[in-house]
Amino acid sequence: MLYKQIEQNKRNTWIILGLYTALLLILSIFLGMIFTKYVGIGFFIIGLIYIAHVYFDATQHLMKVTNAVEITKESDPEIYELVEELCLAGGLPVPKIYITPDSDPNAFATGRDPEHASLALTQGLLSMMNKKEVQGVIGHELSHIRNYDTRITVLASALTSLITITGIGIVLFGWGVLTSESKGWLGLIIKFFAMFLIIVGGIISIIGIPLAKLLFLLVSRQREYLADIGSVDLTREPSGLISALSKLEKMEESESTPEINSQDLALEHLYFNLPHPGNWIDRLFSDHPPLAKRIERLKNSDKIE
Numbered sequence: 001m002l003y004k005q006i007e008q009n010k011r012n013t014w015i016i017l018g019l020y021t022a023l024l025l026i027l028s029i030f031l032g033m034i035f036t037k038y039v040g041i042g043f044f045i046i047g048l049i050y051i052a053h054v055y056f057d058a059t060q061h062l063m064k065v066t067n068a069v070e071i072t073k074e075s076d077p078e079i080y081e082l083v084e085e086l087c088l089a090g091g092l093p094v095p096k097i098y099i100t101p102d103s104d105p106n107a108f109a110t111g112r113d114p115e116h117a118s119l120a121l122t123q124g125l126l127s128m129m130n131k132k133e134v135q136g137v138i139g140h141e142l143s144h145i146r147n148y149d150t151r152i153t154v155l156a157s158a159l160t161s162l163i164t165i166t167g168i169g170i171v172l173f174g175w176g177v178l179t180s181e182s183k184g185w186l187g188l189i190i191k192f193f194a195m196f197l198i199i200v201g202g203i204i205s206i207i208g209i210p211l212a213k214l215l216f217l218l219v220s221r222q223r224e225y226l227a228d229i230g231s232v233d234l235t236r237e238p239s240g241l242i243s244a245l246s247k248l249e250k251m252e253e254s255e256s257t258p259e260i261n262s263q264d265l266a267l268e269h270l271y272f273n274l275p276h277p278g279n280w281i282d283r284l285f286s287d288h289p290p291l292a293k294r295i296e297r298l299k300n301s302d303k304i305e
Contacts, residue, residue: 020215023163024051031200047159050158062270066100068099070097071098076099079097082138083097083119086139089236093117095109097118102124105125105247107121107272109145109150110150111145111151135235136244139234140241144227147230160213163208163209164205167201167205167206168205169201172201232301238298241298248291249295
């Protein structure tokens with residue numbers, strides 16, 4: 001059952017990538033119709049270059065912004081052997097392993113495929129969790145690598161960022177022109193054009209950003225559940241991950257959960273856990289299911305079929 005879900009997950013990845021490409025194409029056509037076809041073609045080409053850059057540079061970028069330090073079997077044999085053991089169980093190559101100085105209990109995996117994957121654990125997670133709990137978290141992240149979730153997450157974040165930059169950039173440029181001290185008939189024409197730009201940028205922001213986010217939400221929560229079950233498959237029992245999630249849940253209930261301060265969209269999507277959103281709108285657009293539901297599903301997974 002699990003392996004059928006993994007294969008379906010891989011197929012869904014290609015479907016979502018196709019939908020994202022279609023969204024980029026639609027946005028390019030829209031800009032081409034509003035301005036000229038050269039603007040649309042240029043945006044599409046620049047967009048592909050930007051996404052390719054993010055895709056291939058994601059690991060280096062994320063490790064840099066989190067101040068992560070790579071470990072080896074010699075420098076940290078306990079953590080390395082935990083990862084190595086689970087990789088052997090899952091038939092995965094051992095990813096590069098990093099420790100970040102972040103005091104928040106968290107982890108993330110990244111990389112375009114299992115052969116180019118990296119895994120990062122925060123110092124806060126290692127300080128808070130025991131060995132069995134850390135193993136459960138590592139199993140979850142390795143499952144994301146095995147399921148190719150890291151690929152779709154990075155690409156989805158790149159496209160969402162591209163749409164955000166485009167929409168807000170056009171609005172800000174239009175606002176700057178609108179508030180300039182242009183006078184006379186020429187100034188009036190320029191201000192009308194600026195208002196037009198603000199409207200175009202607003203349309204892109206209001207429609208494009210939620211669409212990109214919703215495309216990702218189509219499968220993201222299910223991917224988290226599947227990664228949890230994948231961790232059970234690798235570790236052969238769910239108690240470690242259940243205990244880790246329960247500790248995080250208690251932190252939320254005591255309102256001592258640290259805020260995620262990162263402004264990096266890809267990093268937020270890749271994190272093992274995000275503090276449960278406070279209002280219903282944030283909960284609606286959260287790509288991480290509530291901890292209580294994840295724990296409940298794990299408790300009902302007595303065995304992997």
